[in-house]
Amino acid sequence: MPTATEIPRETERSSTFRHSFLVRITHWLTFLAFLALLVTGIEILISHPRFYWGETGNVNTPPLFTFHIPSSRSSVPTGYGYVLPDQNGWSRYLHFEAAWLLVFTGLVYLIYLFASGHLRRNLFPTREQRSFRAYTTRFANYFRRTPTGANELHRYNVLQRSSYLVVIFILFPLMIWTGLAMSPAFTAAFPATSSLLGGRQSARTIHLFLTFALVLFLIVHVTMVALNGFRARMRAMTLGTLKPDEPHDPLEPTTTKERP
């Protein structure tokens, strides 16, 4: 089965082909895993909403910062007169199970990225995009709400490409690294996993910062999808097709005319 990117740009098709099957399935599996990791991560966080830097940290040591929220443990001083129910057991089970789903999905996706040329063709900035000016221009166009130019109808712009690359090659790998840096068994075998980050508590704090970065990405990503036609984008990422009369993604070949 030819992937979307292998279809010549001017191919005539009644309904245009959008994201390849593999991209769509890995996208939603990643979303599912991320959602589970986020929810269970928050549940685990509220059992100790204090963050530290270095190797060790507990309520008897000064925190780097504290979330002033109720906790699920009575041993944490929160200022609230009540303790939330303990959800850590299933949260930890699900957190690690979802992490496995994410890792396997990520591996399949990475192999596809390199093997299919999707990375080189659609994610790595093109020659003309590799300049500081390309970034500032694209940012300026976003803020002025300039309509998408014809050259961007068929492909990701430089900001999209850069964001996806950062998420795929920096945020998720660092997330897995900082997660493993909190594992006493894994760090027993590979101590550098933790010590390179400054210690176990630093790893935990970075793990949280990375969560912020990924949530920020999710918010911007969904906002952009909504601004560009939520239904059409969802169809492109689920069914993989667009109706000819609908606004289309700037990624793939299409026979449709200009955006209405």
Added chain:
Amino acid sequence: MNALTRRKLLTTGAAAVAGAAGLATAARLAEKYGLIPPDHGGIYGPGETLTYACQRILTSHRPMREFPRSMISTPFVSPYGKLPAAYHASRAHNFTDWRLTVDGLVTHPLSLSIADLRALAVRSQITEIACEEGWSYIAEWIGTPLSLVLREAGIKPEARFVPYFCIEDGLWDSLDMTEANHPGTLLTWGMNGGDIPVDYGAPLRLRVPRQIGYKSLKFLTRITATDSLKHFGKGLGSSSPEYGYAWYAGI
């Protein structure tokens, strides 16, 4: 049906069959090499089994993570339940009458006082205890390696798990032989140069430095050796899964 979808159907079918066969083989091998945790059932079972199997393969023969004395940090008392009258009675005698029972699949069951343990072997380690909640501290732990006590009792080769019990009612746990025989797994009676304080598990705590803190049970009274965890509690390996927590706590 056009050629493209038929090909897709065939390859998908072949992949599914190969996948199922691969999984069945993997399951048999995993069972043989002790890579399946006792709490492998339920919706979290696959994730738990993957974690346990991978960490066993990667970490079984690795040491623990140790720290210099300068990194010993402010400790924190993890909460524990109300201790029974027997505990306070023993405490009044400075725990001289405290006994650790060693039984099960051993040739000579033992009943050891803290002094007996001290006489057997003394090891100290500076390791971090990390709670599943997120906090941690580093302390010096002084005690007798569990593996030496098991050897002293003549543990039988068919033993596969070492369940351990404490004076708190209903609280128990178990280790696989890899963790039980690990030199870092310590029957701990001293901490930071002195006796271990009551809040930290006096007179005896099992330190499992390569797992999360809840495996390090305080107020230890009994260790046993078994070839199956089926008849201990609900057969899930420890009281933790009964409260919703994983038996294996390497992460």
